Amino acid sequence: MNKGQIFTSLVLEIFKVSGQLNAEGDQLTAPLGLTSARWKVLGAISLLQAPQTTSDIARYMGQSRQATQRLVDSMVADGLLELVENPRHKRAKLVNLTAAGKDAYARLDEKQIPWAQEHARGLTREELETAFSVLSKLSQQLNRQG
């Protein structure tokens, strides 16, 4: 197998694992009435440590502005997020976590940490770092070319 063929195998595995992780996230979040997709939005705002515009969140998540917009809208309706005025843009409000949103994210973090540690158990630090590095480089390459 040449490098291109290994790369192709990797791509197929990425698709498979991504679907499995989404299903896993859906189950992990279901008791809180959430989903993988909404969890990721909560995480984006938490990790960026400040209210963000929908477009910012979309860029951070690496997906379309429109997909993120719909998630944000429904999460505002559900009381997980709130829109606050943005001094830098009249229409593009900032998306912020409500108390309920922060609480939900904290509760999911409690579940996610032992979950991650358990799944990381069979892998070495070097393996995990290399895998992350490869995917990170790939993401940047795909970003440039669109």
Place this chain on the structure above:
Amino acid sequence: MNKGQIFTSLVLEIFKVSGQLNAEGDQLTAPLGLTSARWKVLGAISLLQAPQTTSDIARYMGQSRQATQRLVDSMVADGLLELVENPRHKRAKLVNLTAAGKDAYARLDEKQIPWAQEHARGLTREELETAFSVLSKLSQQLNRQG
């Protein structure tokens, strides 16, 4: 960062790259009137080197039987796939590539090979193999627990 945290970063990167690859695949296949999802179905049957039931294809792709069923149905309608009798099961027909399906897959392969080689260029063989190995192990772990 402990191993669990690296693992979590990897998970987020998998989500991002998966979306980017799907978008890339949609663009690559659009000139042929196809999509990433349909390409993967063609690939599954090609790589398994024999007609398969819809359930077999779903398992190979790591996604639900129902999602695969819909893809297969629409691809049959479009003449890319055909259903043939399955001597081992009265209802579960075998899904086979038509001439048009084989032709489309061959044409996509011609595009995909240089695409894969180009993206693999910035990565060493060892990096690619490790990344594949990590995701493969992860997929198996996620499969057990479901």
Place this chain on the structure above:
DNA sequence: ATTAACTTGACAATATGTTGTCAATATTAA
């Protein structure tokens, strides 16, 4: 300052995925 180019929210169309359910078929166990 005015214009051109870009960004953003809003809305729609469409594709793809999950889960749930039911009846038909196969497989396994007793």
Place this chain on the structure above:
DNA sequence: TTAATATTGACAACATATTGTCAAGTTAAT
């Protein structure tokens, strides 16, 4: 053999993603 269990196709409900489009707002260029 018969009964319990599992798999499969078919259909539906729903969540999530892409792309496309338009008008409002911002930024950059002249």
